[in-house]
Every structure is written in structure tokens, then in C-alpha cells.
Amino acid sequence: MAEVVIEKLSKSFGSVEVLKDIDLTVGDGAFVVLVGPSGCGKSTLLRSIAGLEDVSGGAITIGGRKVNDLAPAQREIAMVFQSYALYPHMDVAANMGFGLKFAGIPKAEIAARVSEAARILQLEPLLKRRPRELSGGQRQRVAIGRAIVRKPQVFLFDEPLSNLDAALRINTRVEIAKLHKLLAATIVYVTHDQVEAMTLADKIVVMNQGRIEQQGKPLDLYYRPANLFVAGFIGSPAMNFLKGEVVAGGTGLGADGRIAIALPPGATPGMKVTLGIRPEHMSIAVGGGDLHLAATVELVERLGETGFAHLRLASGTVVIAEIRGETGLKTGDRTHVALDPAHLHLFGADGRRLG
Amino acid sequence: MPQGAYLRLLLFFLGPAVLVYSLFSIYPLLATIINSLYSRQNDGAYLWEGLGNFRTLLLDPTWSVPFWNALRNNFIFFLIHMCVQNPIGLLLAALLSLPRLRFRATYRTLIFMPTMLSVVVIGFVWQLILSPLWGIARMFLNFFGLGFLFAPWLGVESSALITVSLISVWQFVGIPMILIYTALLAIPDELIDAATVDGLNQFQAFVWVKLPLIWPTIGLVSILTFVNNFNAFDLIYAMKGALAGPNFSTDIMGTLFYRTFFGNQLQLGNPSMGSAIATMMLIVILTGVMVYLFLVQRRIQRYSF
Numbered sequence: 055m056a057e058v059v060i061e062k063l064s065k066s067f068g069s070v071e072v073l074k075d076i077d078l079t080v081g082d083g084a085f086v087v088l089v090g091p092s093g094c095g096k097s098t099l100l101r102s103i104a105g106l107e108d109v110s111g112g113a114i115t116i117g118g119r120k121v122n123d124l125a126p127a128q129r130e131i132a133m134v135f136q137s138y139a140l141y142p143h144m145d146v147a148a149n150m151g152f153g154l155k156f157a158g159i160p161k162a163e164i165a166a167r168v169s170e171a172a173r174i175l176q177l178e179p180l181l182k183r184r185p186r187e188l189s190g191g192q193r194q195r196v197a198i199g200r201a202i203v204r205k206p207q208v209f210l211f212d213e214p215l216s217n218l219d220a221a222l223r224i225n226t227r228v229e230i231a232k233l234h235k236l237l238a239a240t241i242v243y244v245t246h247d248q249v250e251a252m253t254l255a256d257k258i259v260v261m262n263q264g265r266i267e268q269q270g271k272p273l274d275l276y277y278r279p280a281n282l283f284v285a286g287f288i289g290s291p292a293m294n295f296l297k298g299e300v301v302a303g304g305t306g307l308g309a310d311g312r313i314a315i316a317l318p319p320g321a322t323p324g325m326k327v328t329l330g331i332r333p334e335h336m337s338i339a340v341g342g343g344d345l346h347l348a349a350t351v352e353l354v355e356r357l358g359e360t361g362f363a364h365l366r367l368a369s370g371t372v373v374i375a376e377i378r379g380e381t382g383l384k385t386g387d388r389t390h391v392a393l394d395p396a397h398l399h400l401f402g403a404d405g406r407r408l409g
Numbered sequence: 410m411p412q413g414a415y416l417r418l419l420l421f422f423l424g425p426a427v428l429v430y431s432l433f434s435i436y437p438l439l440a441t442i443i444n445s446l447y448s449r450q451n452d453g454a455y456l457w458e459g460l461g462n463f464r465t466l467l468l469d470p471t472w473s474v475p476f477w478n479a480l481r482n483n484f485i486f487f488l489i490h491m492c493v494q495n496p497i498g499l500l501l502a503a504l505l506s507l508p509r510l511r512f513r514a515t516y517r518t519l520i521f522m523p524t525m526l527s528v529v530v531i532g533f534v535w536q537l538i539l540s541p542l543w544g545i546a547r548m549f550l551n552f553f554g555l556g557f558l559f560a561p562w563l564g565v566e567s568s569a570l571i572t573v574s575l576i577s578v579w580q581f582v583g584i585p586m587i588l589i590y591t592a593l594l595a596i597p598d599e600l601i602d603a604a605t606v607d608g609l610n611q612f613q614a615f616v617w618v619k620l621p622l623i624w625p626t627i628g629l630v631s632i633l634t635f636v637n638n639f640n641a642f643d644l645i646y647a648m649k650g651a652l653a654g655p656n657f658s659t660d661i662m663g664t665l666f667y668r669t670f671f672g673n674q675l676q677l678g679n680p681s682m683g684s685a686i687a688t689m690m691l692i693v694i695l696t697g698v699m700v701y702l703f704l705v706q707r708r709i710q711r712y713s714f
Contacts (some may be wrong), residue, residue: 106602127608139603143621152617153607200603 056117056130056207056240057082058103063112065095065102072098074264076112080208080257085234085241087251089287090261097212099261100244104133104210117207127157132201133210136217138193140185140200147172147181150200164203171199174236191222198233211243215250227253248288252276260284277397282405285330291362293330293399294373300325305400309369310347315398318409327408330399333362336375338383339392349373351387365391438691444684455681462685472682478657479665480693482570486661487638489574490581495630497578498585503615505586506593517590521583528580532647535576539563563648566658573659577644581637585630592626593619625706632701639694642667662690 058080065073072095080086088096101107103114105126114121121129140149150171151164159167172178175195185193194214201209214230215223231254234241245251251258252272259269260283267287268280279285285293298307300321304314307329321327339346349365352372361377375391377383400408410418445462447455466472501520505513523531539546541561550556562572596619604614642663645653651673653660668676670683 101602104602104606106605125608126606131606133603133606135599135603137597137599139597139599141600141603141618156608156613200607 057115058208058240058242059113059115060099060103061113061115063099063102063109063114065098065107065110072264073102073109076266078259078266078269080240080242083238083240085243085254085256086259087243087245087255087257088259088261089245089248089251090267091287092246094261095264096244096259096261100133100210100212100242103129103208103242104131105129106133127153130204130207131210132204132206132208133212134194134197134201134214136213138185138197138217140193140196142185145182145184146177146188146196146199149185149196150203153200153204167203167205168199171202174202174233175199190218191226194218194226195229198230202237207240209239209241211241213245214243215245215247230254248290252288258288260287262287278407279330279399280407282328282330282401285399285401285407289332291333291374293332294336294375296329296331296367296369296371296373298327298329299323300327305329307347307369310367310371313345313347313393315345315395315400318400321400321408326403328401328405330401331373331393331397333374333376335394335397336373337392337394338363338375338377338381339390343390343392345393345395346390347393349389349391351383351385351389353385354383365389367391441684441687442691444680445688448681449679458681462681463689466682466685466689475657475660475665476686476689479660479662482659483639483641483661485570486574486577486641487635489571490578490634490638491631493575494578494582495585495627495634498582498630499589499627501582501586502589502593503619505590517587520586523580524583526580528643529647531576531580532644536563536648539572564655566655569649569655569658573645573648576648577641580644584633588630589623589626592623596622628701628705632698635697635701636694639690639697662686662693666690 058078060076060078060080063073063076063078064071076099078086078099088099090096098107102109103116105121105124109122116129116131126133141152144152147168150168154164154167168181169178172181175198177192177195177199180188180192180196185196188196194217197214211230215226218226227250230243233239234254243250243254255272257269258272258275260267260275262283268275268284275284275288279288279293282295286295296307296310298305298310300306300317300323301312302323304312304317305327306312347367349367351363352366353364354377355362355364359378363375363377363383364372365375366372373391383389402408446458446460448458448462450456466476504510505517510516538544539562541547541559541564547556547559550559560568562568600618601614604618609617639662641661645659645661645664646667649659649664651664651668653664666683666686667673669679669686672678
């Protein structure tokens, strides 16, 4: 396995820049997940690493070898596609061994590698079937098998679970995590599903409009998002944002009043800020208080153990607060919501985190 | 649903199709076959012949020589289409599906254009082009210093059939092209990406991934070519007349049938023998289609996810 280093990578289609100045290091054996909204460039980045897209600038290094000008097959990568992209006219064994045949590997060796991959993925009884005779999950495993037999330096996954149903998705997610441990593989994985990102990744890379917004450990991104975009993108339901401005000893939130919080250095009175807080760090409170805001219940969603209350604040902003247990809250109730001071995020006018 | 209502519904939905098919397809077919089993007497009466007409057609030299000649020519006509039209159609389709091709729609339209023209126009235009007296083909070859290659191709026994076949190929090459092009478009890009990651170049990906997936379409194109070629008539008639000259060298089943059934110049029309020839055409086409259905289509891997 090898390290992937991407430096100053850029790519444009005509005058449209789809990747801007990407710097990313994927450590040896690391599991890096690229997330972001559709069109953010995450798939393009993955395809650039694979060599399926030409890049306009910068360098891609795999295992110490610059691969910019190498064909995909020479980059020692293997890719698993969203649609699995199995060859419909070949059986499972042929699908897995196809690339090896073109690499000039002897038949006996191909057979050995295919049966080894089949054993790992429990595909042995299916080797003689064609892709259309397989279920979605089995096709997915064949696609992964096709990647394994290549013994690549890096595995590239392009939204591999998005064609599976919910139950199978969770299963396969666990399988992929196990496989990562088993093969000690370097993996770059693209998804738009943040649960996949949070559970699988050693490092999450959040992309937006061709740029990397933030990269780091999943929980670092969750607890210390670097900017408004990452704060809003990671976590479900999304973080609540309240607009306000810095006043002496706290933040003024317009009609919602003013709350006293510890201000980070550099926050000067009059500065426009956005206050962010996750639903689970808000709770329904009785009566007023320091960090309490008056609210009207708009909607209550109950999921059993937990639930979410949609609350309209005095300023008209709707926030979502998590509720636990039986609260008896119902639409139209006037109540208060308390903010947990330990989990308040403050963002400046440019969207960057303060403090 | 009560049975009466069900039957009425059945009649309502299937009736029109059954009626039209019976009237314009099944009845003429059966009538032709029955007709081929009788012979028409000079007084207009029909006499039961059994398979007599077929015996005459296949064994009596007056009939069998033109028949075997037409059948052989028809096979040559078909083989030229198979070996020239369809490979060129495949090649054009492959070129059209190149990702970086510009003016794709223009090429597609231009190549498909002759197919939409009337066969009579095509025949006339090519006769003018190839005319040894004023045709531009000769000038064109002279321009490149290849004038010595020119011959009155349409007027020479050895080359007339090939020339007419190639004109037909020129006209209809758009059809295999469009059908195969559509099949190529249906192959997902990710499959080719996968092949690229597996180390195949564009050409290898075409041969090892795309080609196997368009075999069903190529099979379809082949059987369409076969049926169309054995039903061909119009181009030969437009360019060479019903006598399919020179010396019957361009005579195919269609023209032989036309002369026999309707008569031509001094030859009197003979509906019974004409029907016998039409029945033979049906048998040839049916055999071809059966071979395709039972031997070829079953082995072709349908592309599906």
C-alpha cells in the first residue's frame, strides 16, 4: 500500500474550474472519504487520481511516483464504480480476472488471485454466474473483488453504496470497514452520505465548489467545523444558525434578545456573526434564563427514543431542537429553548470560525 | 369479468389488428401458396398441379436456369451487403460514438440522407454518374490520373451485379450505422472507464467490451439485411429494367418473379409459376430467419444489468 499526495491540483473544463488548488495527503493505509454536495468536484477528484480525467495543473503522487502522465492501468490503483460497471457478457471469475489478463499475468496466477478474492468476499459459489444473475449486493462484492485481485496501491470507491437498499447499505458499509482492516488498504472513497463518511473515515475531506473546505478526523469536523459550510453540511438534522452581532459580553440576536457567551479573541462589538448550535445541544426549558430563547412550537417529529421539535423564535428563525423522552410538547405551544454554552460555534461575516 | 364482456373486450382490442393482418398479410400469403399449387389453363380455368410447378421450376431447364441464376445472384447481392454495408456501418457507428467528435449530428444526417431518397432517384443519379458517355465518374478518375481504371461497370456482365449491389450499399449504409450507433450509446460510460482502469486502450475496449455487447444488434442488422435483400426488386428494376441485364447478370428473385408473374415484353404473365417463385422466396427467407432465431439469437448474450 502507498501514500497518495496531491499538490496544487486544478482542473478546468473550458473556462469552468471544477477543481481549484487541491492539496490532500492520503496516508499509507488511511481511509479518506471525500464528501460534498453534488457538483462539488469530489468525483472529478477521484477520477483524476484514477487517471480517467486529465488534470490542468498540479501533481498527483502515488507511493512516491508522480503519476500525472501515466495511464490508469499503470497507476497501480483499482476503482469500484457506482453502477459496479461489471462486464455483462462475462461470468464473475472472468470479470475479476479480466484486467489481469491484459496485464500479461499468467493464467495460474490469475486463477489463484481470483479464488483468493472470492474466498475473502464469499463469492465462491457465484464464480460461474453472470452479473445479471446476481443481486445488487453480490454485484457490489464482485466489483470489490475485481479491485482486490489487482493488488493495487490504492483503492478508489465512487459512491459504491448508493445503488443498494438501506439494509444492505449498512451491511456493506461494515464489510468495507472490515476489508479495510484486513487488507490494510489505502482507500479514497467518495460519497454524499455523511453517515458513511462519519463511520468509515480516518479522515473526511469536505468539498464545495471545487475547493476543500476542511479536512480532518470525523469528530473534529463535527465538533470544530472550520466554517459555515462544513458546519451546515456535517450532521443531520443540520446545525442551526442564528444571525447576530457582537455586543459587550455576548451576542445580540435582534428580536431574540441578547445572550451572554464567552467571546473569542478578536470579536469586537458591532461585528456581524453567525451563531451555530446543533439540535442535540439545545433543549426545551421552562421559563427564561441566561441562554434561553422564547419559541413557539411549529412541529414535533417523534422518532421514539428521541425526536425533533421545530421551533419558531421571536425573530422568525426556525430552529430544530432534539427532544428526549416524553415531553408532551405539541404544535402551537409557547416554550423556551436552552442553548448549551459548551457547544456554541461562532462564525464571522466571512463564514470562518471564530476562536 | 363475465365471459361475454371479456370476449367483447378481446374483440375490441385485438379485432382491428387481426383484421388488418388477415386482409393484407395472411390472406395474400395463403392465396399465393395455394395459387402455386394450380396451373392456369389457356381458357382461364385452374387445374390442380400439386407440386408440379415446383418440379418445373427446379428441374426443367427453361425455368431452372433463370431460377438458379437469380438465386445465386441474390446470394451474391446479400453477401456484398453483409461484407461491405454492415462492416462499414459498424465502423461509422464506432467513429460517430467517439467522445471528442465534432459535427456529430451533421455526419449522422449526411450519411443517413441517401436512405431517405427514393430508390428511383438513386438509380437514376448513379446511372448518370457511371455513364461512360457523360458520367462524372470517368472525369473524377481522370482527375486523379486513374482514368485507366474506368470501365462501363453497369454494362459489363462481370461487374454489373457488384456495381448495383454497391450502389444499394451506399444508399442503405445509414441503417446499420444508426442501429449500431444507438446500441453503442446504450453502453454506460462507466463500463468503458472500468475497462480503461483494467488496462485496455480504446481499441481493445471496443473489441473486448463494446463489440460483445452489440452482437445482438449486429445480429438484428444481419437478419434485416437478409430479409430486405431477398425481397429486393426496386433498385434493379429502376436501373436495369425487368430484364435485369446485361444478359440477366443482375437478375435476382424479385425481378425474376416480376417477369414471370406479370409478364414482360414477349413473355406472357404466368400467375401460377409466379406464385411458385414467390413461395420459393418465402421459403428462402423463412429458412434464413429460422436459422437466425434458433442458432444465432439463442447464443447471443443480451446485454442487461
